[in-house]
Amino acid sequence: MNDWPPERGRLHGQARQACLDALEGNLSGAEARAVFIDAAKAAGILVDYGVRKSNF
Known part of the structure; x- marks a missing residue:
């Protein structure tokens, strides 16, 4: 989130909030x-390494 392009819009804010909500256990x-991913796609910065399954 810190290396996002300078033009940050609504989707950036939503992504940031979603990450915080997940850290708090609310999402x-x-x-x-x-x-x-949606926000990164819209910003043109998504690097797709494929889907990785977690052990959690």
């Missing part, structure tokens, strides 16, 4: 990840 990690 699942999968939900926060989906919001973050």
